[in-house]
Amino acid sequence: MSKVMEKKTNVRNEQTKKPEVKSEVNKEKASSIIEVNDLNLWYGSDQALYEVSMDIPQERVTAIIGPSGCGKSTFLKTLNRMVEMVPIVKTSGSIKYREQDIFSSKFKQEYLRTKVGMVFQKPNPFPKSIYDNVAYGPRIHGVKKKEILDQIVEKSLKGAAIWDELKDRLHENAYGLSGGQQQRVCIARALAVEPDVILMDEPTSALDPISTAKVEELVQELKEKYSIVIVTHNMQQAARISDKTAFFLNGELIEYADTDNLFQNPQDKRTEDYITGRFG
Amino acid sequence: MAVSPCLMDERSLMMDKGLQSEGNMIDVQQMIENNKKKKTFGERIEKIIPFFLLLCAAVSVLTTLGILFTLLRESIGFFSDVSIVNFYTGTNWSPWSGEYGVAPLIGGTLLVTLISTLVAVPLGLMAAIFLSEYANDKVRRVIKPILEVLAGIPTVVYGYFALTFITPMFQSIIPDLGIFNALSAGVVVGIMIIPMVASLSEDAMNSVPNALREGAYGLGATKLEVVFKVVLPAALSGIVASIVLAISRAIGETMIVTIAAGATPNLTFNPTESIQTMTAFIVQAATGDTTFGSTIYYSLYAVGMTLFVFTLVMNLIAQYISRKFREEY
Numbered sequence: 001m002s003k004v005m006e007k008k009t010n011v012r013n014e015q016t017k018k019p020e021v022k023s024e025v026n027k028e029k030a031s032s033i034i035e036v037n038d039l040n041l042w043y044g045s046d047q048a049l050y051e052v053s054m055d056i057p058q059e060r061v062t063a064i065i066g067p068s069g070c071g072k073s074t075f076l077k078t079l080n081r082m083v084e085m086v087p088i089v090k091t092s093g094s095i096k097y098r099e100q101d102i103f104s105s106k107f108k109q110e111y112l113r114t115k116v117g118m119v120f121q122k123p124n125p126f127p128k129s130i131y132d133n134v135a136y137g138p139r140i141h142g143v144k145k146k147e148i149l150d151q152i153v154e155k156s157l158k159g160a161a162i163w164d165e166l167k168d169r170l171h172e173n174a175y176g177l178s179g180g181q182q183q184r185v186c187i188a189r190a191l192a193v194e195p196d197v198i199l200m201d202e203p204t205s206a207l208d209p210i211s212t213a214k215v216e217e218l219v220q221e222l223k224e225k226y227s228i229v230i231v232t233h234n235m236q237q238a239a240r241i242s243d244k245t246a247f248f249l250n251g252e253l254i255e256y257a258d259t260d261n262l263f264q265n266p267q268d269k270r271t272e273d274y275i276t277g278r279f280g
Numbered sequence: 281m282a283v284s285p286c287l288m289d290e291r292s293l294m295m296d297k298g299l300q301s302e303g304n305m306i307d308v309q310q311m312i313e314n315n316k317k318k319k320t321f322g323e324r325i326e327k328i329i330p331f332f333l334l335l336c337a338a339v340s341v342l343t344t345l346g347i348l349f350t351l352l353r354e355s356i357g358f359f360s361d362v363s364i365v366n367f368y369t370g371t372n373w374s375p376w377s378g379e380y381g382v383a384p385l386i387g388g389t390l391l392v393t394l395i396s397t398l399v400a401v402p403l404g405l406m407a408a409i410f411l412s413e414y415a416n417d418k419v420r421r422v423i424k425p426i427l428e429v430l431a432g433i434p435t436v437v438y439g440y441f442a443l444t445f446i447t448p449m450f451q452s453i454i455p456d457l458g459i460f461n462a463l464s465a466g467v468v469v470g471i472m473i474i475p476m477v478a479s480l481s482e483d484a485m486n487s488v489p490n491a492l493r494e495g496a497y498g499l500g501a502t503k504l505e506v507v508f509k510v511v512l513p514a515a516l517s518g519i520v521a522s523i524v525l526a527i528s529r530a531i532g533e534t535m536i537v538t539i540a541a542g543a544t545p546n547l548t549f550n551p552t553e554s555i556q557t558m559t560a561f562i563v564q565a566a567t568g569d570t571t572f573g574s575t576i577y578y579s580l581y582a583v584g585m586t587l588f589v590f591t592l593v594m595n596l597i598a599q600y601i602s603r604k605f606r607e608e609y
Contacts, residue, residue: 067513082497087416110500118498124491137499141508188497193499 019093019116033227039093048074052253061228063242064155072231072249081109101229106111123182125174133174137193160188161218180211247271354581361575372546375576384545388555395466396530404477412485431475439539441470460542463551469533473526484518517602524598528591534559558587
């Protein structure tokens with residue numbers, strides 16, 4: 001198990017050494033990593049999502065906007081099946097991750113979540129040291145060797161652009177950090193299992209403007225390697241950082257387009273009303 | 281929302297009233313002034329009440345001090361008859377023939393406490409994990425009150441339960457088990473303190489924020505990994521405190537051991553034998569025909585003092601541990 005991890009680490013390192021090759025590959029595959037088809041979702045008898053179909057592009061930032069209660073967070077949590085933590089949830093339709101049906105019984109939820117990681121609205125580090133927080137994911141998936149864990153922790157914290165701030169404080173409790181630092185440690189924690197997709201549920205709504213700017217900058221860097229889906233109620237943020245934007249209203253996907261198009265030339269009247277601030 | 285003309289009228293009417301009553305504002309102020317003068321009685325109450333409440337709080341502190349004082353005074357009386365060194369180093373306790381080595385009583389207490397801890401900690405913790413992490417609301421609402429009923433059963437009932445049910449049951453497995461033995465008593469004391477471990481640990485686990493569980497699930501953790509690698513560590517201080525409190529309850533338990541463990545001061549770690557705990561000796565001495573002022577009578581206080589030190593130490597440990605292992609969230 002640990003050997004596999006080591007190999008993987010090496011592969012990633014090589015990739016970072018050759019950024020040019022990487023970006024070429026990027027241009028080639030604007031293909032989608034997650035395909036959602038006719039997704040319906042109910043909480044008990046209340047329907048929260050209606051016939052949502054959208055493709056999430058690989059190594060791009062996809063923003064989901066919409067007023068409170070429009071189902072955007074529910075949709076996000078469906079992508080890694082976290083929504084099923086509420087026992088009364090029922091779904092229909094299909095979600096495919098790299099061509100595999102995530103609702104099929106062969107596809108384990110735990111495996112899905114190692115591929116589709118998540119960052120939450122409120123920073124939620126474990127009450128452990130920074131090191132143990134980042135090492136948590138690799139540890140539960142069988143990585144035990146200290147040298148490998150050290151490497152993963154360093155790489156993940158560097159990936160989350162917080163290594164320089166924290167490298168001398170790795171064994172301090174993560175609760176002693178500021179909110180913005182905690183959130184970036186949570187991002188590092190998600191990176192440590194090397195997912196393909198990172199879901200972010202309003203990751204900056206609990207942060208101050210400076211920390212928000214840092215997280216946004218980080219999202220821009222992360223899309224080199226990861227596909228990112230970010231829920232935000234801040235339209236400027238969506239416009240600043242995303243490549244594609246989806247607008248949800250009352251559980252329906254109203255419009256889904258390239259971010260520039262959606263904001264400058266919305267096709268649907270409701271999208272226009274929302275982005276011009278007429279409601280929401 | 282459009283404002284109907286009718287509403288508008290009402291509003292303007294109210295405005296008019298407001299304007300009119302501006303002249304009456306002085307009256308309200310006047311009333312406050314008047315009341316202020318009357319308030320002297322109320323003010324006196326305000327000052328007396330905190331003092332009264334302080335007295336109530338002081339009762340428990342004073343009681344503790346009083347008990348400590350009595351224990352110390354009578355123990356000192358006892359130690360003028362029997363040397364304190366002999367008391368704590370002697371290994372033979374037969375007060376009716378003048379042997380006062382307390383070790384067999386301490387041994388008995390520790391043996392029963394150990395057995396009860398071995399029963400209560402695993403069972404109580406598993407129950408707490410089930411209630412907090414696995415049971416749905418319906419199940420929890422049925423099981424938790426039943427578990428807490430267990431804590432409300434009088435210990436004398438537990439004592440006879442040990443003597444007339446548990447002991448015969450164990451005898452069918454261990455044939456040479458005596459009627460009075462440390463094993464049954466210990467097991468039943470353990471059963472008695474399960475609710476304490478379960479209920480307090482469950483509270484500790486329940487107060488671990490859901491965001492932490494979600495964080496772990498989001499990394500692909502299974503339910504078991506979430507429970508053992510996130511929830512338990514985060515609730516550790518509460519869990520350890522509950523265990524230590526339950527242990528100190530077991531140390532002080534009296535009725536069950538008096539009924540089921542026998543009255544044989546016996547320095548042994550064989551749980552199938554009859555033993556006597558510190559508490560059981562105190563009961564025996566207090567209910568027998570011990571003459572007031574005799575050495576045996578005073579020995580009761582020396583044993584009581586020892587018991588007090590044990591539970592005090594346990595409580596201090598509980599406080600220390602819950603402070604040291606606190607994972608703040």
